[in-house]
Amino acid sequence: MMWPNFFVQEEEQRFSGRGRGQRGKGLTDAQEGKIKLAFFVALIGVTLTVLAVGTEFWVEVNTYKQNNTSTCEAAHFGLWKFCYKKLMLIDVEDYRATCGPAELPGESNCSYFKFFTTGENALIFQRITHKDLNITAAVMSLLSITLMVMGSICITMVLSKGVEFLLKPASFFFVLSGTFVLITMEIFRQAVRWLMASNQHVRLEYEYSWSVACAAAAGGILIFGGVCCLVLVLPPLPKKPWEYCMKKGSSS
Numbered sequence: 001m002m003w004p005n006f007f008v009q010e011e012e013q014r015f016s017g018r019g020r021g022q023r024g025k026g027l028t029d030a031q032e033g034k035i036k037l038a039f040f041v042a043l044i045g046v047t048l049t050v051l052a053v054g055t056e057f058w059v060e061v062n063t064y065k066q067n068n069t070s071t072c073e074a075a076h077f078g079l080w081k082f083c084y085k086k087l088m089l090i091d092v093e094d095y096r097a098t099c100g101p102a103e104l105p106g107e108s109n110c111s112y113f114k115f116f117t118t119g120e121n122a123l124i125f126q127r128i129t130h131k132d133l134n135i136t137a138a139v140m141s142l143l144s145i146t147l148m149v150m151g152s153i154c155i156t157m158v159l160s161k162g163v164e165f166l167l168k169p170a171s172f173f174f175v176l177s178g179t180f181v182l183i184t185m186e187i188f189r190q191a192v193r194w195l196m197a198s199n200q201h202v203r204l205e206y207e208y209s210w211s212v213a214c215a216a217a218a219g220g221i222l223i224f225g226g227v228c229c230l231v232l233v234l235p236p237l238p239k240k241p242w243e244y245c246m247k248k249g250s251s252s
Helices: 002-019 029-054 131-161 164-197 210-233 241-251
Strands: 059-063 071-077 081-088 107-112 204-208
Touching: 029 131, 029 164, 029 210, 131 164, 131 210, 164 204, 164 210
Parallel strands: none
Antiparallel strands: 059 071, 059 204, 071 081, 081 107
16 A cells, blocks of 8 residues: 555645745746746757858968969868868959958869878868877867757757756856857867968968857857856845844844
């Protein structure tokens, strides 16, 4: 007779919890709404990170216009591959001294970096890449995505099973993943500076493109989303902390 009574008590507690505004899994409607909002913020950062990592518009390298020619050359690359483009000068704005931007239509030739396939450095307009920096940036981006997935799994478990203690590791994963995204940007910036300093014989100009903007926004949003998850875990402060301290002092 012990087991039937046990299940009856569990059923009564579950229905009584629903009557008080709970969903039978340890979370009130207000708590669940706040968690979903923080998760939505983090998902925006996840989406921007995937968009930035998967595109090759981190930086554009442009040659200067040449007289008596109808075309000019430009290149753009990201963490994984680079693309050479041959553009028509009539499509380039007259005020620009260099070729570009890379979004203009033209003949394009894209390939993955050689250090991912054959382990060799790549040449971009007679400049050599620093494969160690590029590989490090790529690995950091993959680690950040892995941490995002782990954080998303933790939040999903919180919402579906009511396992509230997973909010702390979720916040840690999101903050750390955002930090890794920002570190990836800095490593990539150092790789670009190395590339441009490797050969000064050919005049080139470079500028960062929209994929870097996505990565910067993703890093900040992920850190903010992780902090929001952490705030939900911390105990609320008393409304009047000075009264609490005075009562504690008088009682002592």
